Amino acid sequence: MVRLLTFLSGDAAVSAGLCRRLAEFLDSGIVPAVPRTGMGAAGEIMQLAHAFGPLVGIGQVLGPDGALRPARQALRSHGLGELSLGPKEGIALIQGVPGTTALCVLRLHEAAALASLMEASAALSIAAAGASRDPYSAACGRGDDVLAAVLGRLRSAVGDDPSPRSLQAPVSFRVAGPVLAQVHRAAGLLEAAVRRALTGVTDSPAYLGGRFIGTAGFYGIDLAAHCDLLTAALCHAAEVAAARIHRLLDPAVTGLPAQLAAEPGPDTGLSPIHKRAAGEVHAMRRLAAATPVGLIETSGGQEDVQSFAWEAADKLFTALRHAHVVTASELLVAYHAAALSGRQPPAGCRPVLDWLAGIIGPPDGDRTFGVDLERLIRSER
Numbered sequence: 476m477v478r479l480l481t482f483l484s485g486d487a488a489v490s491a492g493l494c495r496r497l498a499e500f501l502d503s504g505i506v507p508a509v510p511r512t513g514m515g516a517a518g519e520i521m522q523l524a525h526a527f528g529p530l531v532g533i534g535q536v537l538g539p540d541g542a543l544r545p546a547r548q549a550l551r552s553h554g555l556g557e558l559s560l561g562p563k564e565g566i567a568l569i570q571g572v573p574g575t576t577a578l579c580v581l582r583l584h585e586a587a588a589l590a591s592l593m594e595a596s597a598a599l600s601i602a603a604a605g606a607s608r609d610p611y612s613a614a615c616g617r618g619d620d621v622l623a624a625v626l627g628r629l630r631s632a633v634g635d636d637p638s639p640r641s642l643q644a645p646v647s648f649r650v651a652g653p654v655l656a657q658v659h660r661a662a663g664l665l666e667a668a669v670r671r672a673l674t675g676v677t678d679s680p681a682y683l684g685g686r687f688i689g690t691a692g693f694y695g696i697d698l699a700a701h702c703d704l705l706t707a708a709l710c711h712a713a714e715v716a717a718a719r720i721h722r723l724l725d726p727a728v729t730g731l732p733a734q735l736a737a738e739p740g741p742d743t744g745l746s747p748i749h750k751r752a753a754g755e756v757h758a759m760r761r762l763a764a765a766t767p768v769g770l771i772e773t774s775g776g777q778e779d780v781q782s783f784a785w786e787a788a789d790k791l792f793t794a795l796r797h798a799h800v801v802t803a804s805e806l807l808v809a810y811h812a813a814a815l816s817g818r819q820p821p822a823g824c825r826p827v828l829d830w831l832a833g834i835i836g837p838p839d840g841d842r843t844f845g846v847d848l849e850r851l852i853r854s855e856r
Contacts, residue, residue: 476501477573477580478527481677487567488682496530496558503553508535508543509574514785515771517778518693520569522785527568532557571677572695578788579669579698585795586662586705589802590655593712594625595827596805597651598632600719602824603812604729606644608636611652621663622656632823645728647718654715661708665701672698695784699767702787706794710759713801717752720805723812724749735811742841745808748848752804755797762790762797803851806831807844814838 479497482489509525528534529546536549550557560568601608611630616623629652643649676683677692722728724735724745734744766787772779810831813820815838820828834854835847 477577477673478523478568478571480673481571481573482567484674486676486678486681486683487563487570488687489564489567490561493558493561493564493567496555499555500530503555505529505549505553506537507546508537511789512786515773515781515783517773517781518570518695519572519574519785522574523569523571526574530558530568531560567678570679570693572672572693572698572784573677575695575698575702575784575788576669576672578785578792579665579672579702582702582705582788582791582795583662583666583669586658586665586709589709589795589799590658590662592806593658593716593798593802594628594655595632596716596802596809597655597719598629599809599813599824599827600723600805601629601633601644601648601651602636602821603809603816604644604648604719604723605636605638605640605816605818606648607639607642608633610649615652619656621660622652625656625659626652632821634821634823640728640730645718645722647715647722650715651719654712658705658708658712661701661705665698665705668697668701694782696767696782699782699784699787702784702791703766706787706791707763709791709794709798710756710763713752713759713798714756716801716805717749717756720745720749720752720808723808729812729816731812731815735808735815737815737840744841745811745844748804748808748844751845751848752801755800755804759794759797762794766790800848800852803848807835807848807851810835811838 479494479501481487482494482497507526507529509522514521525534529536529549532547532550534546535543536546538544538549547557601611608630611626611633613623613626613630616626672695675692676690679690679693680687681690681692683690723731724733726733732744733739734742734746736742736744766783767781769783770780773781806827810828813824813828831851834851
């Protein structure tokens with residue numbers, strides 16, 4: 476779909492017939508089989524060869540059951556013939572950054588849903604810990620519209636608490652606003668990079684000003700860098716959430732039983748959930764390195780650098796999955812802390828508590844909390 480959209484700019488100088496065939500592929504539901512990793516090209520030549528080879532009967536596609544099928548067989552089953560490519564159309568199909576752009580669109584949708592859930596889990600932890608509401612006041616968002624919006628949503632969720640447990644809660648609670656604002660900010664910057672990829676010059680050669688000229692539009696550093704920025708923001712947000720989980724299990728912070736166990740000692744409490752979150756955070760740390768760093772010459776030195784944008788988008792995919800589990804872990808722990816506190820929850824936290832109760836049920840004593848966690852993870856998806 477992305478490549479069809481970028482064809483319509485005219486830069487690729489392809490025929491209307493090729494555009495119609497891409498539309499037919501979309502309508503028919505034919506899904507080319509494209510490898511996820513191991514692509515060391517300067518652009519997306521290898522991935523796009525897999526993606527668009529089926530147009531001419533080359534390569535494989537994914538069947539309804541996920542099994543691989545020969546492309547020619549899939550074309551025949553949908554009443555389509557093998558396309559004969561016109562001048563410039565072969566190279567046009569392996570140019571640009573449509574694959575990474577498309578992956579980023581999918582990841583942005585997932586990131587928006589996860590960021591909203593992260594805000595809900597942070598708010599529930601703040602309320603359950605009886606943390607001071609000072610760090611979420613409107614005055615703290617001065618000069619930063621993104622932060623101001625996040626703080627406003629947190630205030631709406633946690634309400635006021637005239638009698639907080641301490642003058643200052645642990646830092647992991649106090650910095651919830653700036654940490655979540657950075658997730659939103661990084662996602663916004665990636666969205667802007669996607670819009671540039673959809674409207675800018677990504678073909679080489681591109682038909683510009685009445686002639687074909689060589690360009691560098693295929694080099695996805697813009698997308699790679701902003702995927703990495705969002706990945707790093709998610710890694711940090713997950714670390715901060717895991718720190719809040721630890722603090723919620725600490726009687727010195729919450730005044731609640733150790734590990735949130737109904738009977739500390741005989742009962743394990745929620746410590747296994749904290750250990751799961753710690754494992755997810757550890758796995759995320761390996762994702763925070765800059766993807767475009769580590770260039771390798773290929774093609775006899777002609778392709779002497781790579782942006783590795785496709786790999787950056789795949790790392791973002793992985794980071795979202797790990798952060799999702801950490802967020803679910805915080806929700807589960809905060810849900811139990813809120814129940815054990817005996818305090819009336821803020822009205823703004825009531826919807827998420829009711830949602831959790833519908834998935835997990837009443838927090839009644841020790842049990843296999845991993846089962847609750849997996850149920851929560853599946854429901855969020």
